[in-house]
Amino acid sequence: MTAHQLDQAAVNLAFMLDQPEFSFGTPAKKLARSNDPDTSKDAASAVDSTKLEAMVYEAIARFGESGCISDEIRDLFPEMPYSSVTARYRALLDKGFIMDTGARKPGKSGRSQRVMKANAICPAS
Numbered sequence: 001m002t003a004h005q006l007d008q009a010a011v012n013l014a015f016m017l018d019q020p021e022f023s024f025g026t027p028a029k030k031l032a033r034s035n036d037p038d039t040s041k042d043a044a045s046a047v048d049s050t051k052l053e054a055m056v057y058e059a060i061a062r063f064g065e066s067g068c069i070s071d072e073i074r075d076l077f078p079e080m081p082y083s084s085v086t087a088r089y090r091a092l093l094d095k096g097f098i099m100d101t102g103a104r105k106p107g108k109s110g111r112s113q114r115v116m117k118a119n120a121i122c123p124a125s
Contacts, residue, residue: 023095024057025050049091056088057097060118067117071107089116 059076060068074085092098099119104112 023050024053024097049088052084053088053091053097056085057092057118060092060098060116063117065117067101067103067115069105069107069113069115071113 055077056073059073063072070086070089074082077085089098093100093116096119098116101115101117103115105115107113
C-alpha cells in the first residue's frame with residue numbers, strides 16, 4: 001500500500017468506527033448458542049472479540065487490493081488458535097468491514113479458499 005492509501009484507510013476506519021452499527025466486537029450472547037453448556041457461555045464471555053476483530057481486519061487490510069486467503073491471515077498469528085482467527089471473518093463480513101471478492105485461491109491443503117479484502121470505503125448498509 002502507498003502512503004496515500006494507508007492515510008485513506010485510516011480515515012475510512014475512523015469513519016466506520018464512529019458509526020454505532022460499524023464497530024469491532026461481538027456481544028458474548030452472539031458467540032454462544034442458547035442451548036450451549038454454561039462452559040461455552042463462560043468461554044464466549046472471556047473472548048475479547050473487539051481486539052480480535054480489529055487485529056484480523058488490520059491484517060486483511062495490509063494485503064491491499066490483492067486481498068488474501070485465510071491461510072495467509074492465520075500465518076500472521078501463529079500463536080493464536082485457529083478458531084480465534086477464523087471466527088472473526090463472519091462478523092467482519094456482516095458488518096461490511098471486509099468483502100469476499102468472489103475469487104478463490106488454493107490454500108496449504110490444496111483446497112480453494114475465498115479471497116477476502118478490506119473495504120476501502122465505509123461498509124455497505
